[in-house]
Amino acid sequence: MNRSAIDLWVGIFVTIGLGAILFLGLKVGNLLTLDRAPGYRLEASFDNIGGLKVRAPVKAAGVVVGRVESIRLDTKTYEAVVTMRINQDVAFSKDTIASINTSGLLGEVYVGLDAGGDTAVLMNGDRLAKTQSAVVIEKLIGQFLFDKASEGAKK
Amino acid sequence: MSAELATGVFSWLRRLGATVTGTVGKLGYASRFLIMVLVLSPHAFRRLHLTLREIYFAGVLSLVIILMSGLFVGMVLSLQGYEVLSRYGAGEQLGIMVALSLVRELGPVVAGLLFASRAGSAITAEIGLMKTTEQLAAMEMMAVDPVARVVAPRFWGGVISMPLLAALFSAMGIFGAYIVGVRLIGIDAGAFWGQMQAGVDFWPDVTNGIIKSVVFGLAVSIISVFEGYDAKPTAEGVSSATTRTVVISSLAILALDFVMTAFMFRGIGA
Numbered sequence: 001m002n003r004s005a006i007d008l009w010v011g012i013f014v015t016i017g018l019g020a021i022l023f024l025g026l027k028v029g030n031l032l033t034l035d036r037a038p039g040y041r042l043e044a045s046f047d048n049i050g051g052l053k054v055r056a057p058v059k060a061a062g063v064v065v066g067r068v069e070s071i072r073l074d075t076k077t078y079e080a081v082v083t084m085r086i087n088q089d090v091a092f093s094k095d096t097i098a099s100i101n102t103s104g105l106l107g108e109v110y111v112g113l114d115a116g117g118d119t120a121v122l123m124n125g126d127r128l129a130k131t132q133s134a135v136v137i138e139k140l141i142g143q144f145l146f147d148k149a150s151e152g153a154k155k
Numbered sequence: 156m157s158a159e160l161a162t163g164v165f166s167w168l169r170r171l172g173a174t175v176t177g178t179v180g181k182l183g184y185a186s187r188f189l190i191m192v193l194v195l196s197p198h199a200f201r202r203l204h205l206t207l208r209e210i211y212f213a214g215v216l217s218l219v220i221i222l223m224s225g226l227f228v229g230m231v232l233s234l235q236g237y238e239v240l241s242r243y244g245a246g247e248q249l250g251i252m253v254a255l256s257l258v259r260e261l262g263p264v265v266a267g268l269l270f271a272s273r274a275g276s277a278i279t280a281e282i283g284l285m286k287t288t289e290q291l292a293a294m295e296m297m298a299v300d301p302v303a304r305v306v307a308p309r310f311w312g313g314v315i316s317m318p319l320l321a322a323l324f325s326a327m328g329i330f331g332a333y334i335v336g337v338r339l340i341g342i343d344a345g346a347f348w349g350q351m352q353a354g355v356d357f358w359p360d361v362t363n364g365i366i367k368s369v370v371f372g373l374a375v376s377i378i379s380v381f382e383g384y385d386a387k388p389t390a391e392g393v394s395s396a397t398t399r400t401v402v403i404s405s406l407a408i409l410a411l412d413f414v415m416t417a418f419m420f421r422g423i424g425a
Contacts, residue, residue, distance in 0.1 A: 024258060
């Protein structure tokens, strides 16, 4: 093996190696979208966020428009304050309702935004006035059993 | 009787003590050796063609085994993963499962194990044989430092090759999973890539995988060159040094992987 042939092979090796890292970053890790896109922040407080996690998607009509950036507990009201980063090119009206949904029975938890009819739009740092908390299945079942029991008592 | 027993116990204790001090002493020598290699590393980059030659032997010649193993590991992951996921009606989550397991764990670890047995053992055998045939001593006679001339380029060749090989392994594994999952089983290609892109992040998933592979590269390379340099200059000595390289490297990779995973992925999902 002379020196130039080795140089060539090492060059090919390094190129495809870096290509593999690029593939993992762009095609698998989706580096260039959403997370790096410039955006603005919105806040929303919920009574209960269920299984919502940081970096969960924010969806409007099923389309991902942002990510959950942070979740903290407001120690005055004992509500969960969720900060979301929304893509720059999407604007929402002032009366937008935020809700916490689950896609399917076992699917991921996400924040759903339902735009209203107001012409004024939400700006960076605004807080959503209307929110709908996560549905806690245990509570639903408890409610259902309680209703059934009280029905039975009436008869 | 009791005197015999006492002698037996004493000789056993003596051997135990010798083993312990021998192991600790070797560890100290290995640490000193690592610092020596790092101090003399500029030589490896000043005479770049030496390092390029080692990247060729450690990296380019390992390509075939890394790519083939990656492909098959990805294909098997895909088959087994789909079998379990489809029980929960979540077969479309296959992409994210395969990508996360490859990028976070299997890529760096399996590529590291293959690298240790393919390239690490070769490095140990080569340096050990150079020592046995007194080539290293001859270099010293010519005022050429064998650590700068022989060891440092091999060390850096391994360190540079390892992350690239791990990335190639992961990429090839995902390609294998795509072939089996999408082409053979018939998962929707959009769901396969979409779930993967939604679930895998460059930071921290891919970057932590790269950090792992760099650490494995450092560990395997230093173990390989040290075992070669420290080998007994006999045919037996070289063969046992080669075996030790593979054994110690593999254990080091698995132990380091556990420690790093505990640090890196502890907070995720919490």
